[in-house]
Amino acid sequence: MTWGPYSTAASLRATALALREFASHFDGRTGIFGDDVAAGDRFVETAAATWHGPRSHDDLACVRAYLDAVRPMVDAISNVATKATAFAGDADTIAGYLDTHEATLADARADTPAGESLPNEAWLAQRGIEDLHLDWLAACRRHGLLVAAAMEPLEAAYQAEASGFSAPVVTGGDYLSALIGLAASAGVDLERLGHDAAAVRRHLEHGLVGDGHALVVVVLSNASSAEAVAYWNSLTDEERIELIETRPDVAAKVLEAGGMLSAYELEQLDGANAYPVFSEEFMAEFELSARLRVATIFIGEDFTLVAMRMSDGTVQVAVAKGVHHGVGVEAENGEGEAEAAIGLFTEAQQVFVFPSEESAASAIHALEDAVEDVGIDDVAIDWFLEPLLPEGANIVNEFEAEINNLWDDYGMVATFTGGVYAEAEVEIQSAVEEAELEGEVHIAVYDTDTTELATEPARSGIIVAGSLGVHGEAGSGAGPSGGAEGVFTIDAYTNDDGDEFVTITVNGSASLGIVGEIVDRTALEWDSHAEAGVAATVEITVPADELGVGLGDIATSLARGQLPSTIDDLYDAADIRVSVDTTAELSTETEFQLGTVELNVDIARSESQNVITLHKYPDGEFFSQNHVDGLIDTELGIDPEPEPDEHTVEPTVTGEEDGTTAPSAGEEYCAALPPRSGLNIPDYIYDSDGNAIATITAGNQCVPL
């Protein structure tokens, strides 16, 4: 048998001595810690007697509540000391018995000649030592449990202290929340006294939490209206801008509570609320696409130009050129046709931001002119044959040169995407109606570069996207049309700070309208659509590590038949945006079939109006971005629903010698323009020199400039 080092009487007496010393330290701390509490009581008593003010009651109650939490710890420490002393007593008792047995055994060994067996009492003594060893282990187990039980109040205090400062829970009424309340209410007192609240606030908050900005967010999120306004007034300019940029919802609360924001701050809030993209109108889309079909080999390129009018008055224009090479199968009979393809694709996209509609419209006209000068057929031929042409013979140089010019002044984001795709389309045709079912999946990597005009940092990542749509329309001639589409995107990316995120987007839309069609089966097919619909989008962004932990917990929990515990954490960490938009679109699609070459020309103009956008920042609550927009408009004195007349511009006229005025070019244009109908698409009209002479407003009115 192996004897442990703590099984002798001497070792147990040493342990008992250490336990008594241990207990005495606890006893000593009881007194000292009790003194701390007493000092706290005296402090509160003195402060209460010498300070009376609107916030003094609450602030001192905070310290009192803290002291109440501390008091049980004094008794707990004393209790641990008592248990340790009892533990030492048992150690000494067992050591006493061990002394007797060890002496008996030692004597017997001394008296027994070598080679002879020990007497019976020696064996009994040895057996007794073994029993005492087991007794000691049992005592250790018992006293260990007793000490642990005595420590429970200390553990609770430790957890409360640790959690209170590492993860502030304001609603729990803990110590930190009381201090936050103090920080907020300090602004009210000090503002009333005309004091420099910012200096005092910084002092109050010093040392409370490591991240001062986080505290500002917590305080403003939980303060009353009056406190929020006073607290806002105590913030520095830098702190205000940081808050506006990172939590416009919280800044909007200040505005709603009657707080004052400077014109610059309002402008920043307006932009931040729209961040990153908040389009009110989808102004125009112009698309050309071409495809070469040789047997089952698909080689295609397409070019798109999309312009969006943003809520901050700017216009964003995205120009993209895509290439896809794939293989597929195609089947056709009298009732319809089906296609399926897989392949590789790349897309290079540039996004430009223009300060106004006029400058954007001018650029778009220039691009359209460049395309018209070249000719659609030339563009298609050039794209296909470009690699074979001698250097300098690129027919679309003019168009690309125009793009390069725009990039210098208005370039915002350039993205290159490459990956694989799979798509399938089924078209069922009868004499009177036609239906299409389309689905596709893309998996791609992308990389973006940004300029200082960008509202989002550069990033790179992997994206998985898919869509499934159905569309039906009259088979020939004019008739009704309608469709529905679902789109999902999973985007895992790293931003330029090295932070990793995952954004999941789900979009559903449905539309109804009318269609007109001319079909010449030999070479030409022409469709015209006018449709209106509604679209709903949910976008969820979470830090990648949070999502990894959350998904792991969800999988583990579901496997065990339990509810996942991290769903709440994931929800708190997520940035969630929910938006609903109405859409209207007018488009024409022309398809030429020239032998093995198929050329599509699609031109669409569409408009969408945001109905509502709800947003939740990490650790925040849902708020309406539209409501914040309304607040900003109200503050700026902007009528949220202006009368059409407010948009009219008095025409500039030139006086004539006879007192009459000659109509301007814009007036002449508008006078000659027949009444417009259909969609309200804002646009600018230019003369031959490229000067804007008139504008078509959202109210569908022609206004001379």
Added chain:
Amino acid sequence: MLDDADGPPAVWVQTDDALAAVAEFRAATMWHGSFLTVPEVVTGHDGADEVLRRAAFMLRELPARYSEQMAAAADAVTQGVVDATVADGGAE
């Protein structure tokens, strides 16, 4: 002393007493949490040893942490009082 004749006092502070109170409080709490050594006890029983180690850790950590926070609380309250008084022209 600042007294508002139209209602309850907005702020009424005796600065010297408040400063004395916080000075005493800081003196009482700061050094209490600043040092402590608790002897290690080895019993030969893993469970009991772990509990005793945890208890020693608590005794070292808790008073220090709480004393620091109590002092911070006192500073926060007292500084608010003092600054308010200063803003009011040092009213007594």
